[in-house]
Amino acid sequence: MTVRPDVRLEDMPMRPVRCRRCGVEVLVRKASWEQTSIQWSTPSMTGCAEPPPDRHRTCPSLLESIGLAAAQGDLEVLDG
Amino acid sequence: MTATESDGVRVIEAEAIPTRYARGWHCLGLAERFRDGRPHAVRAFGGKLVVFAGEDGRLNVLDAYCRHMGGDLSEGTIKGNEIACPFHDWRWGGDGRCKKIPYSRRVPLRARTAAWPTLEQDGMLFVWNDPEGNPPPPEQAIPRIPGATSDRWTDWVWTETVVNANCREVVDNVVDMAHFFYVHYSFPTYFKNIFEGHTATQIMKGRARPDARRPSRGPQLLGNSSVATYYGPSFMIDELTYHYEGFDINSVLINCHYPIDRNSFVLQSGIITERSEALPGDEADKMARRLSDFIQLGFEQDIKIWKTKARIDNPLLCEEDGPVYQLRRWYEQFYVDAADVTPEMTARFEFELxxxxxxxxxxxxxxxxxxxxxxxxxxx
Structure with missing residues (x-):
């Protein structure tokens, strides 16, 4: 099977966001203030200084950085 | 009318179903049911397997067809640690080697059949399927479930259902929040997915649906919290807590399957419930049976949809849908050679809805x- 990109990326792609604590870069997309998609890469995974021990949690520093990027208009929010 | 993309009509696309079966651990059910002294036939991975417990207690899984003249080993007899073919009494060991031919001086070279690596853990039997024939990597081991071997928890209540659909349909449910409302009459209020390595997780919280349940006289169900993770392509462990007025009920739900062939699979559920002040003694067992009936009802609701739906590789999604495409990208890692698994298939991806x-x-x-x-x- 061919791996296909998410159709929703046609409306708005993922954008790089840098974590203000570790400096790692991940790809982020926000369809609304409450929705967040985060795509990690191998370098960003190894660069994260303090990954939460609970793997089901999102890194709080990264979330804060994403929130800030969205609030400052650096990261577009589709339905913002 | 012919519908083409140029008319602005969206066309459903679906490639052929993969010819190979997913690499990974697959649960064949409760181990105990294979220990009745007889060989068992299991239709899986497009063929037929024989499962048998040797005198040493080990559960073995071989291709069911004897490499001599094609006899069906699942119709044979267990002799010592070997399975004896009903056709000419050739004896096969759990390692896939022919150990003995009673009427012959020696066993021919190359007398080896397909043997599946097995794992018996927490009351369940697993087989490792790998089209390339490599052994299971330790990092993909199925995690232990502490409740399964604890007296504080009930025994497994297990169900098995044959579903006439390709097994991708059940995996898609990991990301499908809205169907929980429309198909299963539940009410999700929180939904998040995380894919990483060979795991795919769904975190969901929900509230009770007063319009879907008759009010009961007992304590009122308020809602539930669930953390459900696929370990590999087919085995999900769901830590599922039901919140009642004044107390919680902790349960572990297994949602797993193995393919029979490309168009059918065996869907299984297993549930254990923790004994507590709210659920002392037999009450916990009763609750486990009730929850199992409820899960089975849920499966039947899904099956009704799967029976008539179209396979679709290009689903049209709204922003309140989950990450179907990213889940399929994750799932693809089990259908390509291990060397062809790309970082994109296994890199961590998080999606909060x-x-x-x-x-x-x-x-x-x-x-x-x-x-x-x-x-x-x-x-x-």
Whole structure:
């Protein structure tokens, strides 16, 4: 099977966001203030200084950085 | 009318179903049922397997067809640690080697059949399927479930159902929040997915649906919290807590399957429930059986949809849908050679869904249903 990109990326792609604590870069997309998609890469995974021990949690520093990027208009929010 | 993309009509696309079966651990059910002294036939991975317990207690899984003249080993007899073919009594060991031919001086070279690596853990039997024939990597081991071997928890209540659909349909449910409302009459209020390595997780919180359940005299169910993770392509462990007025009920739900062939699979559920003050002694066992019936009902609701739906590789998604495409990208890692697994398939991906709009819409729908029920015109 061919791996296909998410159709929703046609409306708005993922954008790089840098974590203000570790400096790692991940790809982020926000369809609304409450929705967040985060795509990690191998370098960003190894660069994260303090990954939460609970793997089901999102890194709080990264979330804060994403929130800030969205609030400052650096990261577009589709339905913002 | 012919529908083409140029008309602005969206066309459903679906490639052929993969010819190979997923690499990974697959649960064949409770181990105990294979220990009745007889060989068992299991149709899986497009063929037929024989499962047998040797005198040493080990559970073995071989291709069911004897490499001599094709006899069906699942119709044979267990002799010592070997399975004896009903056709000419050739004896096969759990390692896939022919150990003995009683009427012959020696066993021919190359007398080896397909043997599946097995794992017996927490009451379940697993087989490792790998089209390339490599052994299971330790990092993909199925995690232990502490409750399964604890007296504080019930025994497994297990179900098995044959589903006539390709098994990708059941995996898609990991990301499909909205179907929980429309198909299963539950009410999700929080929904998040995380894919990483060979695991795919769904974190969901929900509230009770007063329009879907008859009010009971006992304690009222308020909602549930669930953390469900696929370990590999087919085995999901769901830590599922039901919140009642004044107490919680902790359970572990297994949702797993193995393919029979490309168009059918065996869907299984297993549940254990923790004994507690709220659920002392037999009450916990009763609850486990009730929850199992409820899960089975859920499977039947899914099956009704799968039976008639179209396979679709290009689903049209709204922003309140989960990450179907990223889940399929994750799932693809099990269908390519291990060397062809790309970092994109296994890299961590997180998706938190905005449930604001769904919750608003569903609250209105629940109210409409309740009003209709009160007016005596019961749609449920």
């Amino acid at each position: 905005d449930t604001t709009r769904p919750v608003e819409a569903w609250e209105r729908e629940v109210e409409r249903n309740l009003a209709a029920q009160a007016a005596g015109d019961d749609p449920a």
